[in-house]
Amino acid sequence: MTSSLLTAKNLTFGYDDVPILKNIFLKIEAGEFIGLIGPNGSGKSTLLKLLAGILDAPAHSIYFKQNDIRQVPRKRLAQSIAWTPQEQNLAFSFKNSEVVLMGRHPHLSLFTMESEKDFAIAQKAMETTHTLPFADRYFNEISGGEKQRVLIASAVAQEPEMMALDEPTSALDIKYQMQILEILKHLNEDKNTTIILAMHDLHLASKFCKRLVLLDNGKIVRDGPPDKVLEPGILEEVYNIDIKLYRDPNGGVLVSPLLSDLSSTAEFE
Amino acid sequence: MTQKHYITTLGIFLTFLLATLAIAPLIGATNISLIKAFSSEIPFKENVDAHILFLARLPRILLAGIAGSALAVAGAVFQALLRNDLAAPFTLGVSSGAAFGAVLSIAMGWNFRFLGVPALSIFAFFGALLAVALVFSLVKVRHNEFETSTLLLAGVTANFFFAALVMFIHYLSDFTQSFQIIRWLMGGLDITDYGTVLSIIPPVALGFVILMVIARDLNLISAGVSTALSRGVNVSRIQKSGFIVSSLVTGTIVAFTGPIGFVGLIAPHIVRLIVGPDLRLLLPCAMMFGAAFLILCDAVARTLIAPAEIPVGVITAILGGPFFVWLLKRKKNS
C-alpha cells in the first residue's frame, strides 16, 4: 500500500439513515492542491468534515496514513489536518489574535499555556495571511474576507500537513478571492502543505487547482486535472444548464453558462 | 494574553475581593468596634462585639463568598458551553431540582442531621442530582457533540416539572411549612456554623480545579463546536465534564443557600466585559468577583431595613432584573 496522506475507500455516509455521500474513493497525496466542486447540497462540506475527522466516518472507510481515521486520536489528527468553516460567528468577543492562537491547541499539553514559540508561530501565520493589521480587533467586527483570512491564519498556526477549507472564497469579491487563493498557493508551494478546498467558481478553480474533484448528489463523478474535469457534457449534466467553455489565455478554463432562451438576448445585440 | 497581563488582572480582582472582605464585617445592623472585638481583656463570653463579628458575620460572609464564586464560575462555564451569554447555572434545572428536594424535606418534617449536614441540604442536593440526571438522560451525543438545543429544551422542561412539584407540595403544606418553603425559595445565607460552611469548600474547590484544567478546551468549544473538533478537542467529553461539574458545584451551593438568582448570570457577564472571554482568565476573575458581589449584596440585605433582614436572593434579583433588561437591549442593538 502506498503511503497516501488520506484515503477514502468506498466511503458511504449519512447524517441520519439517508446516505449523503455514496461509495466515495479518494486518494490524497502529500503536496496536492485539490478543488472540490459541485452544486449546492452535493456533499462537499460533509466530505471535508469527514476528511478532517469532525464527523465520524464508518469503520474502514477513511485512512490517515494507513491507519483507520477512527483509531487516530483526535489531537494527533489535529496536528496534521486543519479545517476552516465556510462561515464563523462567535458568541463571545474574542480578538483575532486569540482566534489565531487557538490553532496552537493540538500542540499544547493539558497544563501548559502558550509559550513564546506559540506566540511567534501565530504572529508568523498572521503575517503570511496579511491579518496582522487587525490582530487586536474583534473577530465579530471584521469583514467576511478578513474573517476568512483570520480562519486561515488559525489553520496555518496549527502547522498542519493538510488544510481542508470549506468555501473560503465564496462570500468574497474577486480581489479577496484572488488574495486567499494566492495565500493557499504559497502555503502549498513553500511549505508543501496539502490543500483541499471546496469552491464554486469553476474558472478560479481551474486556475489554481492541479486537480479537481466533481461531486454530484453525493457521488464523485469526475476526478482529475482541470481540463479533464471541466467538460461541457458532464457540467451540463451536473449543473443542469447549458454551458460553453473557453480556454483562458492566462491559464485555466472559462466556463460560460448559456442563457436558456437565446431569442430573448438577440434584441440587445 | 501575556503572563504579565494575566497576573496583573488577577491581582486587581484579588485586591477588590480583599477590600470587600475587610469592609463587609464592619457593615451590619449594629456598629461593632474591631478594637473591642479583638480585645484580649474582655472574655469572649462577654464580648458582644466579638460575638457579632466571629459568630454572626464572618461565617455568613464566608458562605456568601463561596456561594458567589461558585455560582459565578458555574455561570461562566454554562455560558461558554451553551455559547449563550444569557445562560446561567440554573438554566438546566439544577435549582428547581434542589428546590423539590428541599421542599419535600420541609413538608415531611425531616430535620435530622447526617454528618452534621441538615436533612434539608441533603435532600436539596439529591434533588439537584435528580434534575441533572434527568436532563442528561434526555440528551444524546450526535456527531461528536451534545445536542445543545435539546439540552436547553430538557433544562427548561426540568425547570417546569420540578416547579410544578414544588407548587403541589407547597399547596398541601401547612402554614408554618409554607413560610419555611417560601423563605427557602428566596435564597439566603443564614447558616451560621463554621462546620457546615467549611464542609462546602472541598467539593467546590475540586470543581474549580477541574474546570480550570479544561478551561482552554472550553474556550475552543465556546468559539464553535466544529472548529473545536478540528483543533483536537474531545468535544463531547469536555461538554459532559463541564456541565456535570458545574451542575454539581451549583447543586452543592443551592443545597445550603437556596436558589440565589442572577449572581451566576451577572457576575460572569460583567467580568467578561472587563477581561474578555478567555476562560483561563475569566474563571478565576469571575470567582473573585462573584464572591465580592454576593458579599456586598448580603451586606445590603443585612442593613437596608435593619434590624430586619432581606433575603439576599431578593437583593440580587432586584439588581439583576434591570441588568438583564439592559443586557437584552444591548444584544438587540448590536
Ligand SMILES: Nc1ncnc2c1ncn2[C@@H]1O[C@H](COP(=O)(O)OP(=O)(O)O)[C@@H](O)[C@H]1O
Ligand atoms: N447536520 C446535518 N444534518 C442532516 N443533514 C445535513 C446536515 N448537514 C448537511 N446535511 C445535508 O447533506 C447534504 C449535503 O450537504 P453539504 O455537505 O452541506 O453540501 P454542500 O457543501 O456541497 O453544499 C444536503 O442535502 C444537506 O441538507
Ligand SMILES: [Mg+2]
Ligand atoms: Mg457546503
